[in-house]
Structures are given as C-alpha cells and as structure tokens.
Amino acid sequence: MRVSQRSGLFSGIAALACATVLLEITLARIYAALLGEPYALLAVTLSLVGAGASGVLLYLAPSLARPPALLARMAAFSALASGATLAAIIVVAQRGPSSGTEPASLASLALVYAASTAPFALSGLALAAAIRHAALEAPRLYLLDLAGGALGGLAAAAALRAAGAPRAALAAAIVFAAAGVLFSLGSRGGGGADQRRAPGGLVATFALGSCVLLAGDLGEPWLKLTGFRRTPLERVELEAWSERGLITVDRPRSGTTWLRRDGVAASPILEAKTAPQPQPEELGYALQRGEGPALVLGAGGGRDVRAALKAGHKEVYAVEADPGVVDVMRGRYAEFSGRLFDKPEVHVIVADPRSFVRRTPLLFRNIVVPSADTVAASTAGALALSESRLHTLEGVGDLLARLAPEGTLVMARPEGDFDRLLSLAAAALRRAGVAEPKDHLFGCSAARFASLLVKRAPLAQGEIDALRRQCRKGKFAELFAPDRPSTPLRARLVAAADARAAAPDAAADLTPPTDERPFFAYDVPARRLPAVLGDLKALRAEHTGLFALLALLAVGSGLLALAVLAPLLAGRAVRRLRPGGAAADESAAASAAPPPPPPPRACPLFFFAAIGAGFAFLELAVVRHVVLLLDVPAHELLAALVILLVSAGVGGLLTARVSPRAADGAASTAALLLAAAAALAAAGLVPLVQWSYGIGSFARAVLAVALLLPIGLLAGSLAPLGVKLVASISPALLPWCWGLCALAGAVATALGVLCAMHLGYSVQLLAAGVAYLLAAAAVPPPAAAGAAALGHDEGPPERASAAAAGPPPGAPAAGAQPEVPEVAPTA
The missing domain is CATH 1.20.1250 (Growth Hormone; Chain: A;)
Structure with a gap:
C-alpha cells in the first residue's frame, strides 16, 4: 500500500489526536474510580503536561525528529506511545485504590502520574515535530489535530459505555499504533534516496501486540481494576461503566444492596418485599400524603421513589442524570427491585435535574433532593471540585418555584453541611420574598445525614408538632425548628441577610453558593486558605480536592519554570564549554563579518x-x-x-x-x-x-x-x-x-x-x-521582507555550537524556508 508523505502526515496526526483524547478521558474515569473524583483533574491535564515536556525536549534535542527521518521518527514515537499506554494502564489498574494521604501513597501516586504521562509525552513529540518541520501546513494540521481530538471524545463515550475504561485504554493503544502505521506508510511514499523509512518491525510489534491484548481481554478478561474507591472488591457484585463513571453494586444483605458511582454517590436498592425504613428525607410526607405529584431529583437506586409510593403518591417523577444507573435498575436489578422503574405510576426521566426543573410546567406537592455524597467523602473534602447546580441560590429558587402553594422541598446532605444548607435555604426564601425564613424551615438528622424541609407557606404549630412526632418515631435528632433553632449560630443564619455577618469567625464558609460559584462541597473561606495550605497533614486528610488541585498547580508550575529556564541555562553552558570560550568569540568577531542578530x-x-x-x-x-x-x-x-x-x-x-x-x-x-x-x-x-x-x-x-x-x-x-x-x-x-x-x-x-x-x-x-x-x-x-531572518535558524545549544561546521544533515540551505520539509507540498 502506497501512501503519499502528505497523506501519511495528515492522517497520522488525526489518529494521534484521537488516541490522545480517548486515553485522556479513559484515564480520568479510572483515576476517579480508584483515587476519587478530584484526581480526575490530574488526568485531564496529562496531555498538556506531556505535550509541554515534549516540546521543550524537542527544542533542546532537535535531532530527535527532523528531515529526512521526520516521518520515520514520528512513526516510532507513535508506536512507543502505544506501548507506553499498555504499560500505563497496567500500572494504574494494578495500583488499586488509595486515599493519597500517606507518604508512601503519595510516592506511588507520583509513579502512576509519571507512567500515565509517558504516552502523552511521546505523542506530543510527534505533534511538535510536525509543527516544527511542516509549519506552512500548520492550519491544516491544527484542524486535523482538533477534529481528531473531537473524534476521540466521541469514541471515549462509546467505548466507556460498551467496553469499560480498561478496554477503552487498550483501544487507545491500538489507535496510537494505527497512527504509527500511517506515519510509517507516509515515510515510504517517496522523498528521495536519503528519505529514512520507519522501523517497520517496531511499528508492527506494537500494532499487533495491542490488538492481541484487546482480543485476549475480550475472550478471557485479564485487565481488571484491583479495587475501588471506598468499596472493598470482595463486596462488589456488579461493575458497569457509563459515560459519567464506574457504577458498582454491592452484594445484597438483608434485602438491601448499595449502588455507587466512583465509590461515593451511595444509594440503596431495596428488594421488592423490603419496606423502606423511615428516613429524614420523608419529612414532607408527614405533612401531606398522596396529594399531587412528587419529584425525586436523583433517582439512584430508587429508595426515595419507593418512599414516595409508600406515602400514597399516585405520580412520582424520578430524574436521573446518569443513563447507566437507569440501565442497571431496569436490567440486572429489575426483578430485585420489583421493577420499580417500570411501574405505571413512576415516570423516570434521564436528564440534568436542574434543566428538568426549569422546563417542566408541573407543580409538585413534594420535591426530594437526596444526598449524592457519602459521609466519608464529605468529611475528606473529596467532592470540593464538583459543581452542584441544585445547591445554589438560583437552583433552590428554581425548586421553590416548582412547588405547589402548600408544597415542601426536602434537601439531604451529610450532617456537617447542615449549617451551610440552612443558610442557603434561608437566602433563597428571602430572595423569593419571604420576610421570616425561619418560619418555613425544619431540619433533622439520622446516621450522620441531615435533611432540611423548606415549605413555601409558613409552618403552622400543628405542622411543627407533626414533624416532631415524625422525628421521634424515626429516632431522628432535631437540628432546627422555627421555635427551637438548636444553636445561636443557626438562629443568626436564618435571621441575617448576610451569612458572613452572622458568622464572621466560622471555620467553614457558610455563604450560599451561587451559579457563579456552584461549589457547595467546598467550604474553605478565603481568609483561612493560607492556614489550610500551611497544614499539609490536615490538607491531605480533610481537603482532598484542594490537595489534588494544588498538586496539579505545583507540578504544572514547576514544569513551566523548568521549561523556561532549562533552554536558557543549557545555551549558557554550551557557550562556556565552547573551545576558546569568550576569547575565541572575540577573535572570530575580529576576523569575520558580524553574524546576523539572534531573533527575538x-x-x-x-x-x-x-x-x-x-x-x-x-x-x-x-x-x-x-x-x-x-x-x-x-x-x-x-x-x-x-x-x-x-x-x-x-x-x-x-x-x-x-x-x-x-x-x-x-x-x-x-x-x-x-x-x-x-x-x-x-x-x-x-x-x-x-x-x-x-x-x-x-x-x-x-x-x-x-x-x-x-x-x-x-x-x-x-x-x-x-x-x-x-x-x-x-x-x-x-x-x-x-x-x-x-x-x-x-x-x-x-x-x-x-x-x-x-x-x-x-x-x-x-x-x-x-x-x-x-x-x-x-x-x-x-x-522583514528579503531579510536573512527567513533563512536564519537559530537553534538550541547543540545546533548553535555546531553552526561553524555547517548545517546538520537534512537541514535546509541558507535562504530556504526551513519550516517546510519534504512532506510539505511544493509551491
């Protein structure tokens, strides 16, 4: 098969970009499952870190890839990227889950990050070489690079759902190898006798090897994650990957099993014959039962849907953002749950909850927002980087607007978040025109989870008594009532228009999140940020999300500083080591015409x-x-x-x-x-x-x-x-x-x-x-037109030191356009 150099270059770049994005998204999902959602941000930036390091490396060592061996080297880099992908996914999968808080865990995490960066650095070398030596084709290369990346994103969505993240990574290795094949074919497409051909054996080895490994895993799975975040492997009965992450379901115990996404969003699945035990989320049903439709935002395993049916609601709307969760409930666990999601009175909607609330014309008697967090994840700050569009001032306002006049909204969160939740609800009521928010609020907790009831109309004394009876019946701890705010802080939070004025010295940020800043789970006030950053042990244990973010910032900043300084220092060192040093430079300057000034x-x-x-x-x-x-x-x-x-x-x-x-x-x-x-x-x-x-x-x-x-x-x-x-x-x-x-x-x-x-x-x-x-x-x-700058190719140290000896092999002659290699079209 004969492919022109230009076609090999363009198609190889597109395949390389596709593989890069496919691997990046796949690793982000694996990082979230093994290490926690904050560490997915590290994976998202792997391609940037790899491309940055490889670009500087190619500047320091331009002989790594240049004509006449350009396409041959790009083929080798792509093939090696395929092998590095295989090695990285094995290292990551075998490492197992970790909290990342101990020194040994941090060292292991650094190893995993370095292994994960290798494929992106190798592919980045190929892309940087193409831009360096085919600069006139940069617009087309850029289009193919970004279009290939978009195709890689689409491929990731399909591969994650159909095959799971480990196999999607194997697919990325195959696409990397395919890019190597395309570059290799292009290197054989002409260019003269001095044109270097790609190492066919190396490219073929990784191309066939990655295909064989994927085929073997399809026949007899060998590439498996050794554990999951906060979930013992031996407890897991089902693993299912969706576009949003890893869904696991525990083995049933006493008529109940637990559904989780990435180990944190825990939701119970009740067996059909198991009656749901009273929970604080059911406070609204103590005031009105079976009157009008109910809305559950976050259907999960269906426990809150079952509670609404038990309370007598004839219409229950259950909104779930992850279609994979709905597939699990309607597939493997349909019979176990009594086909809960297929009951005629249950309407399951796969949509973003906030978008559904804004566009539905219905008014609901009860709206329930279950907690998507585990207590452990909330305590460790693992969800600090996650947005929550329902838990914002505008989001709660949208929920209140969908309530019937006597309707109730119940929001559940880990107990440590209750004060901020109370501040948020009070601010939303005040924005809706309520003069005394405290008369509309009631809260209680059980098993370290708290629920806050918000009623559009003021709570009458009889309704407060009914809520208290419900709390005593379920053995819930009362956290707030209009006549018993529990703590002076909570009394101030619901009375003050500004949460900062109500709690100026609070250790946590109690201000209501907004759509402008929708990070409900992040509660570090700006004034305490220096103190939090100064306590590394507490930072790693209690603010996991912030720790991961700062780790990325430190790594990126360090590499950026190195990328700026290393070429400068290397150039200075080469000039000092040049034979004759400064004296030789002065002698040459006296006996020869002055060289053209270096370009800026x-x-x-x-x-x-x-x-x-x-x-x-x-x-x-x-x-x-x-x-x-x-x-x-x-x-x-x-x-x-x-x-x-x-x-x-x-x-x-x-x-x-x-x-x-x-x-x-x-x-x-x-x-x-x-x-x-x-x-x-x-x-x-x-x-x-x-x-x-x-x-x-x-x-x-x-x-x-x-x-x-x-x-x-x-x-x-x-x-x-x-x-x-x-x-x-x-x-x-x-x-x-x-x-x-x-x-x-x-x-x-x-x-x-x-x-x-x-x-x-x-x-x-x-x-x-x-x-x-x-x-x-x-x-x-x-x-400037006609200036020597077009032919001047001031390079990094190794090329500067060899300038007197003539151009290196494959370099363009003076006056030529060095950015156009033999792969570029002739004018």
Missing part, C-alpha cells in the same frame, strides 16, 4: 504562553455554563467540547491564506476580540444561561452553538497564526513555544478552578481576557 525569543514565547493560559481560562468557564443549555443527558460536556474543538479547528484552517506579513495584525485582532468576548461573558453569561432554562431544547442548542462557535473560531486562529510568525523569524523556536503553550494551559487549568471556587467564574473569565490582552501585546513581529 521573548515575544514568541510569551505570546504562546498567554494564548495557552487564555484558552484554558476561557474554556473552563464557558463550557461549564454552556453544558446547561444542551439537552443530551450524560453527553453535555462532550457535546460542548466537540463543538468548541471543531470550531477551533475551522478557525485555524481559515488562517491558511493569511500571509506571514499579515499574520501579526490578524493575531492581534483575534486576541483583542477574545478579550472583549471574555469581558462580555463575565458580565452576561450567567444571566443568559439562567434565562435560557425556560426555552425549548432546540433553541437552547442553537444558543449553545452561537456562544461556542465565535469563541472557537477566534481562539483556534491564534496558534496557527503564531506558528506562521515564529516560522518566519526562527523556526527552531516552534517546539519551545508549543511546549510553553501547553504547560501554561495546565497551570491555568488549576488556577482557573481555584479562582472559580473562591471568586467565581466571572473573575475567571476576566482572567482569560487579561491573558488575551497580554497575548495581543506580545504578538511576534513578522520578519
């Missing part, structure tokens, strides 16, 4: 770092809000990312006809427009999304595309334009610039999440605007 490096490097940080800030904030517009359950995030990636790729392609002379103006304009878009989004994105909840699904999807498309087109144009400019000045700088762009994106990801948790998404969007303003100010100037 500060502007190109700063420009790429700024656009990398700006895109990370902007993507995090915009996508998190746009997902609420898309009515594709469990695929909202993927759909938003696909729209953004494809539009960014198209934006890069549109720069193909922009000449290097006009590229600086186009890049400045695009960066300034993105800064303006970020400022507009900071002011209006949250209100726009809140308004859109009430319109139809198609209209919301059109709005989502309208928001993402211009951002993608503008952001996607900046990198190819930057490549054009740097290629006209000093092509050897391209890998270094690309590496800094990726590492700045990793650092900005961690900073962006931390910023959103403390200050809100609007401030994060403003940070994106500042980054793009800095990028506009640092756009590299194009090379």
Whole structure:
C-alpha cells in the first residue's frame, strides 16, 4: 500500500489526536474510580503536561525528529506511545485504590502520574515535530489535530459505555499504533534516496501486540481494576461503566444492596418485599400524603421513589442524570427491585435535574433532593471540585418555584453541611420574598445525614408538632425548628441577610453558593486558605480536592519554570564549554563579518504562553455554563467540547491564506476580540444561561452553538497564526513555544478552578481576557521582507555550537524556508 508523505502526515496526526483524547478521558474515569473524583483533574491535564515536556525536549534535542527521518521518527514515537499506554494502564489498574494521604501513597501516586504521562509525552513529540518541520501546513494540521481530538471524545463515550475504561485504554493503544502505521506508510511514499523509512518491525510489534491484548481481554478478561474507591472488591457484585463513571453494586444483605458511582454517590436498592425504613428525607410526607405529584431529583437506586409510593403518591417523577444507573435498575436489578422503574405510576426521566426543573410546567406537592455524597467523602473534602447546580441560590429558587402553594422541598446532605444548607435555604426564601425564613424551615438528622424541609407557606404549630412526632418515631435528632433553632449560630443564619455577618469567625464558609460559584462541597473561606495550605497533614486528610488541585498547580508550575529556564541555562553552558570560550568569540568577531542578530525569543514565547493560559481560562468557564443549555443527558460536556474543538479547528484552517506579513495584525485582532468576548461573558453569561432554562431544547442548542462557535473560531486562529510568525523569524523556536503553550494551559487549568471556587467564574473569565490582552501585546513581529531572518535558524545549544561546521544533515540551505520539509507540498 502506497501512501503519499502528505497523506501519511495528515492522517497520522488525526489518529494521534484521537488516541490522545480517548486515553485522556479513559484515564480520568479510572483515576476517579480508584483515587476519587478530584484526581480526575490530574488526568485531564496529562496531555498538556506531556505535550509541554515534549516540546521543550524537542527544542533542546532537535535531532530527535527532523528531515529526512521526520516521518520515520514520528512513526516510532507513535508506536512507543502505544506501548507506553499498555504499560500505563497496567500500572494504574494494578495500583488499586488509595486515599493519597500517606507518604508512601503519595510516592506511588507520583509513579502512576509519571507512567500515565509517558504516552502523552511521546505523542506530543510527534505533534511538535510536525509543527516544527511542516509549519506552512500548520492550519491544516491544527484542524486535523482538533477534529481528531473531537473524534476521540466521541469514541471515549462509546467505548466507556460498551467496553469499560480498561478496554477503552487498550483501544487507545491500538489507535496510537494505527497512527504509527500511517506515519510509517507516509515515510515510504517517496522523498528521495536519503528519505529514512520507519522501523517497520517496531511499528508492527506494537500494532499487533495491542490488538492481541484487546482480543485476549475480550475472550478471557485479564485487565481488571484491583479495587475501588471506598468499596472493598470482595463486596462488589456488579461493575458497569457509563459515560459519567464506574457504577458498582454491592452484594445484597438483608434485602438491601448499595449502588455507587466512583465509590461515593451511595444509594440503596431495596428488594421488592423490603419496606423502606423511615428516613429524614420523608419529612414532607408527614405533612401531606398522596396529594399531587412528587419529584425525586436523583433517582439512584430508587429508595426515595419507593418512599414516595409508600406515602400514597399516585405520580412520582424520578430524574436521573446518569443513563447507566437507569440501565442497571431496569436490567440486572429489575426483578430485585420489583421493577420499580417500570411501574405505571413512576415516570423516570434521564436528564440534568436542574434543566428538568426549569422546563417542566408541573407543580409538585413534594420535591426530594437526596444526598449524592457519602459521609466519608464529605468529611475528606473529596467532592470540593464538583459543581452542584441544585445547591445554589438560583437552583433552590428554581425548586421553590416548582412547588405547589402548600408544597415542601426536602434537601439531604451529610450532617456537617447542615449549617451551610440552612443558610442557603434561608437566602433563597428571602430572595423569593419571604420576610421570616425561619418560619418555613425544619431540619433533622439520622446516621450522620441531615435533611432540611423548606415549605413555601409558613409552618403552622400543628405542622411543627407533626414533624416532631415524625422525628421521634424515626429516632431522628432535631437540628432546627422555627421555635427551637438548636444553636445561636443557626438562629443568626436564618435571621441575617448576610451569612458572613452572622458568622464572621466560622471555620467553614457558610455563604450560599451561587451559579457563579456552584461549589457547595467546598467550604474553605478565603481568609483561612493560607492556614489550610500551611497544614499539609490536615490538607491531605480533610481537603482532598484542594490537595489534588494544588498538586496539579505545583507540578504544572514547576514544569513551566523548568521549561523556561532549562533552554536558557543549557545555551549558557554550551557557550562556556565552547573551545576558546569568550576569547575565541572575540577573535572570530575580529576576523569575520558580524553574524546576523539572534531573533527575538521573548515575544514568541510569551505570546504562546498567554494564548495557552487564555484558552484554558476561557474554556473552563464557558463550557461549564454552556453544558446547561444542551439537552443530551450524560453527553453535555462532550457535546460542548466537540463543538468548541471543531470550531477551533475551522478557525485555524481559515488562517491558511493569511500571509506571514499579515499574520501579526490578524493575531492581534483575534486576541483583542477574545478579550472583549471574555469581558462580555463575565458580565452576561450567567444571566443568559439562567434565562435560557425556560426555552425549548432546540433553541437552547442553537444558543449553545452561537456562544461556542465565535469563541472557537477566534481562539483556534491564534496558534496557527503564531506558528506562521515564529516560522518566519526562527523556526527552531516552534517546539519551545508549543511546549510553553501547553504547560501554561495546565497551570491555568488549576488556577482557573481555584479562582472559580473562591471568586467565581466571572473573575475567571476576566482572567482569560487579561491573558488575551497580554497575548495581543506580545504578538511576534513578522520578519522583514528579503531579510536573512527567513533563512536564519537559530537553534538550541547543540545546533548553535555546531553552526561553524555547517548545517546538520537534512537541514535546509541558507535562504530556504526551513519550516517546510519534504512532506510539505511544493509551491
């Protein structure tokens, strides 16, 4: 089979990007199952860290991949990435679950992270080499890279559901190997006698080996996770992967089993003949039984659905965001649960709960929001990075708006969250026009879980007495009542308009979360953040999410600093070790014409770092809000990312006809427009999304595309334009610039999440605007027409030291365009 070099390059890049995203999403789900949801953020940035490290490495050692061995080396890197993927998934799977709080566990976690980074570093070498030596094709390469990434996201969604995360990782290894095959075929597609061919044996070995390993696992499963987060392996009866994570079900005991997602969202499944025991979530049924429809937001294993039926409701609407949970309940555990989800009076809806509440025209007599957290996860701060759109000031307001005039809302959380839940409910009632929120609230707890009842109308004394009887009957502890607030703090929280004024010295943040800052489980006040960070032992044990975020920030910042300093220090060391040292330089200067001045490096490097940080800030904030517009359950995030990636790729392609002379103006304009878009989004994105909840699904999807498309087109144009400019000045700088762009994106990801948790998404969007303003100010100037800069290829230390001896093998002659290798089309 004969494939042209150009076709081999383009198809290989697309396959490489597909494999990268497929592996990244798969590892994120495995990290969440084994280590906890916060560590999924580490996996999400693996590709950025790997690409950043490989870009700097290629700058320091350009002989790793350049003509005439370019495609051959890219094939070898892709094949090795396939092997590294196999090694990484085995290491990760065999490590087993860990809390990550002990020194030994931290060392093991570092090993797992390093092993997981290896495939991305190898694939990043191939991509950086393509950008370095095919700069004129950067717009098309960028389109194929992002389109391949979008395809990898779609493949991940299908593979996780159909085959599970370990097998999806094996599939990623196969796609990496396929990219190696495509590069290998391209290396045999011509290019002259000096064209190096790819090591066919190496590529074939990993291609066949990965296929054999996947086929073997399909026949006799050998690649299994050795344990699950907070769930002993011997207790698990069922494992099922969905797009949202790993679903496990324990072996039944005494007519009850437990369904979990990633080991934390525990929900009981009751056998058909088992009657549900009284729980605090049933407080509303003590006031009214069987009157009007009931709504359960988070159906889970169906325990709250069964309780609503027991209370006499003839219509129960059960909303579940994870379709995998519904499949489990209607499949393996349908008979066990008495076909609960198929009963005629039960209406199961697979949708985002907040979106359903906003668009349904129904009014409910009882609304129940069960707790999705385990006490252990809440105590350890494992869900601090997770958004909860129902537990915000606006979310509770939406729930109150769907209540009948005498209706009740019951929200359950671990007992440690009760004070913040009380503050949130009181603020939402006050916003709804209630003068005395305390008269509408009643709370109790059992087994370390608390429930807060919120009634639209004031609670009469007879209703308070009925609730107390329910508490005594179920042996619940009363936490709050209109006439007994239990603690002075709770009395102040429901009476004060500002939670900070009610509890200025509280150890936890008791202010109501908002859609701007929807992190209910994160309760570290900004004033206590330095103290929390200073106690490393407590940080690892009690603030797992924050610890994982800071670990990412530390790793990314350290690598970014190293990526900036290492080439500078290496260049200085080479100059000192050069024979004759400074004296030789002075002698050469006296006897020869002065060499051309070195091209500027500060502007190109700063420009790429700024656009990398700006895109990370902007993507995090915009996508998190746009997902609420898309009515594709469990695929909202993927759909938003696909729209953004494809539009960014198209934006890069549109720069193909922009000449290097006009590229600086186009890049400045695009960066300034993105800064303006970020400022507009900071002011209006949250209100726009809140308004859109009430319109139809198609209209919301059109709005989502309208928001993402211009951002993608503008952001996607900046990198190819930057490549054009740097290629006209000093092509050897391209890998270094690309590496800094990726590492700045990793650092900005961690900073962006931390910023959103403390200050809100609007401030994060403003940070994106500042980054793009800095990028506009640092756009590299194009090379002057006819200047030697086009032929000047100032490289890293090893090339600078060999300049006097002539160009290295495969380097272009003076006056040529070094960014166009033999794989690029002739003019």
